[in-house]
Amino acid sequence: MRKTYGRIVAVDEVSFDVHEGEIFGLIGPNGAGKTTTMECVEGLRRPDRGTISVLGLDPFRDVYQLQERIGVQLQQAHLQKRIKVWEAAHLWATLYKKPASVGDVLLEQLGLAEKRNAWFMTLSGGQQQRLFIALALINDPQVVFLDELTTGLDPQSRRTIWELVRGIRARGKTVFMTTHLMEEAERLCDLVAIIEQGRIIDIDTPQRLIDRHVPGRTVVLVTQDPLAEERFRALPHADTVSRAGDEFSILGRGDGFVTEVIQCLAEHQMRVSDFRTALPNLEDVFITLTGHSIRD
């Protein structure tokens, strides 16, 4: 699909498949076209070109049919300041022709039971997002859309929300999410599409993306052995060895590289006071692919 706003091309030649029961993540910096893409798939915007099919429906043409079967959480959306939590849940239940008890059960499951009578404006960011998740789940949707779900939340609320999203998948639902947090994508997503300036630059599982684009592994260790540097440099799969005092960082390639380092330590009976491996992550993939950090 392609979508433009005036002269600005927001999304260009974006194409992907999301499979049933998986968590699909669209990741990229702010302004990359994540929300535009998602809102086209939700039927809230009409793409200029291209075809989209969700559960066999055309999202824009069949938007009302589709709405019965999907749940959405929108970025930067709010509810009425003075609406009470239970009122929102019951309104949503009515709109989707479900009994009000469905809303109560979800509030309970999302830990909002004691906030039932609170006004929306008095909820914390994490509570607001949990309410939006509850509302998105009220019609027992087959596909759930989550747009920048944890942006602006503290680390603890973020972890709680991640558990909830895994719970959505565990119920057999498909999740389509966007995020600019690489850690979030890595921990949650089964499949990740990296989007930059309106184009998808790669799609794969997080692990395969890392293996393909940043095959390097780094071992960091602390030793006072005088011959350490020399021995590390001799390792067949080590690319660079850097040293800061007694701390060595060895960058190498391949699955066997870490084993190689451990064998070297054992063979020479070197005393090591610290040993850790730093694995590359999606952030490194993004930098490799685009030449800049996602926060730039």
Added chain:
Amino acid sequence: MLRGLFQLTWLEIKIFLREPLGAIGTVVIPVVVFLVVGRAMGGRSAAAPASASAAVFLREGLPVLVAIFIALNAVLSLVTIISIYREGGILKRLRATPLRPHAILSAHVLVKLLFTAITLSLMMLAGRRLFPAGINVPYFSFAIAVLICTLAILSMGFVIASLVPTARFAQPIGAVIFYPMFALSGLFVPLEVLPRGLQIVAQMLPLTYVVSLLRGIWTGGAWTAHLGDLAALAVTGVVCVALSSRVFRWE
């Protein structure tokens, strides 16, 4: 989907009543001001009307002025609410549910009509008991006329709500558009004494027909005498609704 509309309307009523100045600002203050001012002016005009035209204004003009003023305030507050809801992404969130767009807006219209009706009814009741004007007002017809006029003003409100960039500008822009119309509506100055140019301008303004209709019906005029006003207001409503449905922005 009617259940959804009713439930949303009921919710919006509750939410409105929770606003710091919700019910007090729209119902209590206007009624109290009316009672206080009415007592002061009513006493004087009964004793010695300053002039014939002042007496006519008190009997015919003032009720119309009050009715329009209440309706206008309702519309301005609607414009503000719509722009706050748009700015906060509330409209967008509601639209991503099975609620049809017109139901979301209708809920707000119903809330405003309800509070307009309550305020005006209270004034009517208080007026009849405390300051009997000595004329027979066709309450039912007048209520219908107020409803028609409010809907016409509301349709203009929707055009304004479509155009205001942010909530902060909603009230001032609405006021700048409506209040000058007020001045030329024939309520304060008879249209005949205006210069020719201003007369033509006045005839283009919907509020002129609102004043004409309300004053006519209040003083016992027949509906058939106001077919022109009704037609003008109908055209206003149709044009404004069509226009706003084209230019209305949800986010």
